[in-house]
Amino acid sequence: MIRTATADVTQARRLHASGVEHNNAGHPLRAARLFRRALAMVDGKLPDTSELPDTSEECRLLAVRIYISLAMSESELSGMQPGLAALAEAERRLDADKHPELVVLLQLQHGYIQVRGGHLDKGLLHLDTAVELIGHASPVHAGNILLNRGSLHLYRGDLSRAREDLSRSAKIAAEHGLVVEEFKARHNLGYLEFLAGNLALALRTMADARAIDADISLGVALLDRAQVLLQAGLHRESDDSLLEAAAIFREDRLWKELGEVELARAECALLDGETVAARRLAASARNRFRRRQNERWRRDAELVLLHADLAAGRPGGQLATRALSLAAEFRAAGLNTQARTAQLVAAEALLRAGRPVQARAVAAEAGPVRGSDPVSARLHTRLVRARLCIAADDRGPARREISTGLAELANHQAQFGSIDLQTAGAVHGRQLVELDLSMAFRHGRPLAVLAAVERGRAISSRLGAVKAPADPVTAELLAELRQAVEGLRAIASDAGASSRASSERRRVADLQRELRARSWQSEGQRAAGKPAGWNAIGPALSAADTSLVSYFNVEGQLYAVVFAAGHARIVHIAAERAVVEMVRRVRADMDVIANGYLPPAMAQAVAATLDRSLARLDRALLGPLGLPDARLVIVPTGVLGTLPWTNLPSLRQRPVVVAPSATAWLAASGPTQPVDPVVVAVAGPELVRSTEEASVVGRLWPDALVFAGDAGTRAALVSALTSATVVHVAAHGQHQAENPMFSSIRLVDGPLFAYELDQSARVAEHVVLSACELGRSTMRAGDEALGLTSVLLRLGSRSVISGVARVHDDVAAEVMTTYHAGMATGMDSAQSLALAVAQAPTPAPFVCFGATWAPGTTTK
Known part of the structure; x- marks a missing residue:
C-alpha cells in the first residue's frame, strides 16, 4: 500500500534532507538507510521495481529527488552500476520538459558517478549539460555542479578551467553560507596548487579550507594532503595521514577510497625503499578497483605495482609487456602523463632484460619532459634517460640528463621556506644522485667524483634563508x-x-x-645556488693551506676524495656498515663518560674502551689517506657527520672543520672585513658552572654582554643571535632524533627550539653551544642534516662549535674557558678548539662546524 498522508510526505522530506547532509559529509551508508526509509513512505517500491506506482505528483517528484540522492550513496558503497540503476529509476518518474530543476540534478549526479567510475568523457558531457542548466539549480546544487566539473578538469590536468570552476563554486558557497560546499571547493583549490607544483601554497590552502567549520568527514582531505606531503618528500608523515584517512573510510565502508589510501601508501613505501610493502599495498588496491570495475583507479594501481615490481627486481621482459599494455590504456583514456610514466617503466624493464635498443625506442615514444609534471615524474624521466645513455656509452648526454635533473631537484627544494621541507625534498633525487656518483666513480677521476658529490649533497645549504611572517x-x-x-x-x-x-x-x-x-606552508625563494666548481674550491684550499677530505658511499663501501699538497686522489676506506658500528660505539662510550657519578674503576674501563675505539676509527678513516700536517676540512657522509673528529688521535691539536659540503665551506669562508665583534654570553639554569662559564667569556672579550640567572631568557638569546657577532650559550641542550626541528636549548623561562630559529632571517656569525649533543643531527637523503647546529649554519652562521655527544659540565666549562682564551689572543675557531680539546681532562666531543671564524673579521 502506498502511503500518501501529509505526515508521511513531511517525514520523507526530513529523512531525505538528513540523508543529503550525511552524503555531503562523507557518510553514504548512513545516507542510504535514510533514503530507503523515505522511499518506503512515498514510493512503496525498492529500486528494482518493474512498473511505476500510482502516486500523487508530490510523491512522484519527491521520489525522483530521493532516487537521485540514493544514486550517490549506492555508487560510493557498491560501485557505479547500482548508482546508475537508481538514476534510471529517477528518470522513469521524471517529466523532463516540466521539471528542468530536477533534470539539472540528474545530469549532475550522472556526471559525478561516471567520473567516479573512471568514465571521464561521459562524465564531462553530463556535467557540461548541467552547467548549461545551472540557472535552474539552487545555490547548493550550482556550487556542486561547478565543484564536480572543476574536479574533473583537475584530474585531466586542465588547471585553468579547473581554477575557474572551483573559484566560482567557492564564491557561490561563501555567498550563501554553504560551509560544506565552500570547504570542498577551497580544498580542491589547494589540490590544484599541488598539481601546479606549488606545494607550500597547496598545504596552506588546504589548511585554510580545514579551518572552515564544516560538519564533514575529513577522510578525503587527509588523503589529498597526504599526496602533497608525499611529493614534498615527507613520506612517513604522509603515511600517518593516510592511516588516519583509512580509519575514517573503513568506518564508513568507503571501499573505493580505502583502495586509494592503499595505493598512496604503496607510493610512500616505495619512496622509503620498502618494496615488499609497496607491492602488497598496490596489489590490494588494484584488486579492490577490479572488483568495483573502476578502470580509472585500477590503471593507476597497476602503474604503482609495476614500479614496485621493478624495484623488487622482477624479470624485465614480463614487466615491459605489462607496462606497454598499460601505457596504451592510459593513452586511450587521454591520460598522457600516466602513459608517459608507464612507457618509461617499460624502458627500464627492457634495459634490465638486456634489450637496450628496444628500451631506447620505447623511451623515445614517451615524449619530452614537461615542466608541469610532478618533480618525482621529471626526475624519474631523467633517471631512465641517463641509464639508457650509460648503457649506450653516451656519457655526455647522460651527464646532461643527471645535471638537469639535479638542478630541478634543487629548485624543487627551493620552493619551500621551511628547512624541514627543504631537507626532506632531497629524497626524490636519491637514485639520480647515486647514479651520478656511480658514473663518476667508475671512470676514476677524483675531481669528477668530487663534482658529483657536490651536485647531490646538502642542496639545502645552497638555498637562501627565508624569514617567516609573524604568526x-x-x-x-x-x-x-x-x-x-x-x-x-x-x-x-x-x-x-x-x-x-x-x-x-x-x-x-x-x-x-x-x-x-x-x-610547511611557508614559501621559499624558488632559486637555488649552483654547486661550487673545483676552479673555486681548489684555490681557496691552497690559499688557506688546507686539505680536504670528502667521504662518499658507493654500493655499501666508503671512499674519500682527498685533496692535499696540490693533488687529488680517491681512497677506499672500508665497508660502511663496519664504520657505522664503530661510530656508534664511540658515541655510546662518550655518553657514558659524561656521567660524573661512575665508580672510578668503571670510568677507567670505559675510557680505555673509548681510546681503543677512537684509535680504530682513526686508522680506518684517516690512516689510508696519508694527510700532511695541515689544516683540514672534512665533508662527511651519513653518520660521520656526528663523529667527534677532534678526538681522533691523528687529529689532536690539528685545526679541523666539518662542513656539509665543499660548496658550503667555500661560501662560509668568503671574503671578510675588519670588525670589532659584538660578543654575548647566555647562561641557562641547572648547569652548575654555567654562570661561571658565561662570566669568563664576558671577561675575555671587551664589552661583552652576559645574561645569567633570571636574565638568561629566550628573548635574550634570540636577540643576541640576531644582533651579535659571537654568541656563547652555556646551557643544557637536547637533540630530538625523531623530530629534529624541536631540538632545544633550555633557558630560565623554558626551552628555545630549533623551529623558532627557522623563523629568523639572520643569526650570529659564530655560535658556541656549550651543551650536550647539539652538534648531532638527523640525516636525510642527500646528506641533508637536520638539527639545531645545521639550522644555525643554514641561516648564515659561519662557524658553530657544538658537541656531538653528552659532555660533563666541568669538562665543558674547562674546554670553553681555554677555547675563548685562545680566541681572545687571535686564534681562529678551529685552531682554538683543537687546543682546548687536546687539553681537556677527558675526551670532549666538541666539533667546529661550517668554516673557521676569527676575531676581528666578519663576512662582507
Missing part, C-alpha cells in the same frame, strides 16, 4: 608547547604520574605536529 597562532602554539615540555619534565621521573606523563607526551607530540605543519 600569532604559531606564537601561541609555541607557548603551549613550552608549557607542556616543562610540565612533562617536572613529572617524568615520578612513577606515580605515569598516566599523566603519557598524556603530556601525546600533547607535546600533537603540538609539535601542528607547528611543523604550519612551517
